[in-house]
Amino acid sequence: MSWALGILAGVGYGLGSALLPIVNAEAYAVVCASTRAWVLVPVVIALAAGQTVGKLLLFEAARRGSTRFHTGSKVAALAESRWAIRIRSALVHRRTALPLMLASAGLGLPPLALVSVAAGASGQPRRTFAGLCLLGRTARFAAIAIPVAYATGIR
Template sequence: MIAVLTAAAVGLLSAFLPFTPAEPYLIAAGATTGAPAVALGVAAAAGQTAGKVLIFLGARGAIRSAWLQRRLSRRPSAAPQPSGRLGTMLARSKAAGARLVEVMERPRQATGVLLISAVTGFPPLLAASVYLGRTPMRPAAFAATCLLGRTIRFVVIALAPQLAGY
């Protein structure tokens, strides 16, 4: 029971601190505590989803703030663009990022991107949470999709020691 509660706490902490991932804890707890892997995975997913929902809602509130709106309305100064191979690579990266942002602006596609992000970690779920906070996505849809994706990810990871024979 302590391992499961700790998994929820680690999940919550890792929602805010990406350098504190839940995955190593889940593998270690699954290999050493005898706690049910599914319970560990679901607890970590619930903790992390709670944190990501707070980030999502915080981004939504920050986006609506008058101070931030004034800052965003300022025109950035034009910076010189690199040329050659580096310039080509940066241009392709920027174009791919623009396509991802375009997809995330559409509610149905945004849900798919969020689910993929929650399961795979790409795009980073922290970045997706902040970005989706500025879209019309409903918080309940965000929470449900995030919980589903993180549950899949964390249960599979928590089951890894059993699958490896530990």
């Protein structure tokens, strides 16, 4: 895989996995780490960037109350769940909002899809959400891929 193709595929996989639960960005990071270590850093960053863009789409849909999403959609279901209400209440205060968004992006708990929708609905600053999402996702993918690269001894 070429460097440019790895980055493009990483962005695409990240974006796809942010919107479609059947696409697994972590699996893509592991496969890349086990085959070509030299593409590891660009692919990790590309995956994180793609995921951030995808989660920003959910964030913006919730923020704008987009009429493009009908009542039965995934975004509407996330916005109406009990978890989303609890998360949204935690997002009201900056001292709880920032760690919650970073933990969600890095650890996946609470699920980033829920936090994305709740953060958009609660009026979080877009740049803050995007920055924390990118930071957390980069750390997550690096924490998954780097040990694989070392374990397989790929150079």
